[in-house]
Amino acid sequence: MQTLLLWMFYISTFYAFIPALVSRIFGFRVFRRGKSEQEYALTFDDGPDPVYTSQLLDLLKRFDAKATFFVVGINAEKHPELLKRMHDEGHLIGIHNYVHKSNWLMRPVTVRRQIAQTESVIRRVTGEGTTFYRPPWGIVNFFDISNTHGRRIVLWSSMFGDWKASIGAKQLAERMLKKLRGGEVMLLHDCGTTLGADVEAPQNMLIALEKLLRVAQERQLRSVRVDTLFCRQSVNKPTASEMSSTGWLKRTLVFGWLQYERLFHVLFRLRPVSKEDTIFYYRRRIYHGPNVNMENSRWLEKGDPIIELHFDNRKLFQLGSTAKSMVHLAIQLIRIVKKQLPDLAQRIVHDSEMKGVKAIYAVSMIHRGPEKLGFQVRELPKGLFKHVSTVYLKLLFRVIHPLGSEQLSEKKDVMVPKLIVMPMDTLFDRFHQGGLHRSDEALEQTAQRDDVHTLNSEMTE
Template identity: 85%
Template sequence: MQTLLLWMFYISTFYAFIPALVSRMFGFRVFRRGKSKQEYALTFDDGPDPVYTPQLLDLLKRFDAKATFFVVGIHAEKHPELLKRMHDEGHLIGIHNYVHKSNWLMRPVTVRRQIARTEAVIRRVTGEGTTFYRPPWGIVNFFDISNSNGRRIVLWSSMFGDWKASIGAKQLAERMLKKLRGGEVMLLHDCGTTLGADAGAPQNMLIALEKLLVVAQERKLRSVRVDTLFCRESASRPATTERSNTSWFKRTLVFGWLLYERLFHVLFRLRPVRKEDTIFYYKRSTYHGPNVNMENGRWLEKGDAVVELHFDNKMLFQLGTTAKSMVHLAIQLIRIVKRQLPDLAYRIADDPKMNGIKAIYAVSMINRGPEKLGFQIRELPKGLFRIVSTLYLKLLFSVIHPSGPERLNEKRDEMVPKMIVMPIDTLFDRFWIGDSYHTSQGQSTTDSRDAAPVLHSGVTQDANAIQETVRASQAADTRSSS
């Protein structure tokens, strides 16, 4: 049951919650607001509707206002004449999926089919396709923001609850007027048949919208299509904007991961190796992977008790922002792990619940160097766990990597997560500083008098190993850039 909950938590967090957080709160890879002082955008979802959309088009025409309609494909297919009228009167048509269903509840291939089917309807009626897309309820998944296929995802900067008739036209107009300013992207609805909406609500929206258009005309504000507002923003964007967006994205992902980690630690009872500045958290777990020949004829088998390690994302990000290169990051990480492995050994030895542990185990993309500490590197078996681990770790490394996601694209084949394993008695042979420790197999490890010489003699070897890693990595970097 715990394993099932773990998988559900992993998938929902990285497929849905974090992408929604970074897009809705910080606008990563979505358009939410323009830069214009005198232009704003009216956007309408869920139509076309045979009752309310014609009235809306009449109202917009009266004020010479242009708008953007994110249509639901199944409605557009039923009312092609309204789709054609939108196009003929100069409005922009975008996609709102073929049926009004959340992208969280659909596979990536299903979302793509929804978009393609709706675009086919638009193209058949108007003779033109569209690159503008708004997912239902503004909810995106991981694949929406990681691979947009040239589409521009449009959200909004203000919404008003106009899908509820109980708000009333007067209160709705007051809400809308408070947000009337240049650059605003307003979310409204010209159809009341969507789940959670009231059938007659668009009538209040039309009354409130007329009041807004009158006031906008008095203030010399003009309603334009989203693509017009987007072009204004692109033209005024400074050359440093892309770096700024990336910085916002990094900070947002770290924020999301910290929230995720807190919940993850509570749910699965992970404990820090140190109270402060810990590099990893740990818990007792049961191994479910393929059999691993660790060393000296010893095997890690399915069902064996292991200590499962999880790197602290906050410290990884802090190291990544100060590292001069990926090699520098790896060196810092190896040094910190080496300093904290004695703490891990102490915690395992001091905890009766850790009796019978056979190995310590983790999954990581930093798999050049851990073998110098006594870890063994093994390939992850093909399957769902490898796919999910790869997606998550690549997303993580696109943030903490000193060179950003560009380096990941250049060395995509090399950025593969691997299993790192260390037999429990090897941990105590190398890193235990204290009274003798006995494994469940009856083997005794080095006592405190022998541990210090082992650790001190390893300093020179580790320094040489790190230099070897540096030279090898630099040589690889040189080959990749030549």
């Protein structure tokens, strides 16, 4: 039962929760905001609608404004004349699935089929395909962001609740005008027939939009297509206010990530190695991976009891925030782990539940130097587990290290997760009772060499 619960937690976390969190808060692999002083983007979801979309196109034409329409395939198929008019009048057409259904509720193959069906409709009517995609409700799953298949996922920087008629045109206009600035990607709706929307709500949107377009014209702001705003991304540098906003977003992401970790620890009863300032947690598990040759012809095999280590992400974030380089971070980790491995050995000896375990192991992207402590580093076998671990740990590394994104870009060939394993007798020999003194003496020499390595690295930087 516990194993089933664990896998359900893993699947929901990796498939839904983490991708949604990092895409919305951290902007990972999605486009949410442009970098332009005078241009903003109007985007419309759920259409085309036989009543309101034609009125919207008339309004945009009157103000010479360009927009982006993320169409629902089944609606586009019913109203090809509106789709053709969007294209002929210079607007960008994107995909919003064939039916308005959350990607969390569909298998990856079903999502791909929905996208392909909608693009087929667009291509048949306009003669052109599209690479821009917005999932319903902006909810992405793991496969959406791990492999975009050449598509650009577009979310938004501001939304206004215009799908509810109760807001009223006046209040809606006030909300929209507060967000009227260069680089903004505004989310609006030209159809009110989707789940949770009011059928007559787009009428208020049209009244509010007319006021917005008039004010934008006075301020010399232009409404452009998303692809136009997207092209500005690589040209303009972020402003000081944007940098401040990014810092706030990152802190929010870190907070959310740590809350998720706390929930994980509670559900699966992870234990801290040390009572204060622990660097990792542990638990007993049954090994389910491929056979691993540890050392001296000893093998870790499927079905063997093991101790699984989990780094404390709060501690990693604190270390990453002060680390001057990847080498510096790795050395700090080695020293802290070195101090806590004797505590781990002591706990295992006195814990009856840990009897019979064959090895301790972990999967980590920071694997420079653990051999000095008696660990062995092995490649993860190809497969789903390696793919999921790679995506998860890269997302985590972007959070815990201030230069995480740059490190992943510059060192993508070496920044890969690996299996770190140590037989139990090696742990006891090095870090329990008599073996501890011999280990400390050897490791102190290693630490001195690492200090020199760090100093040389920092001078080079």
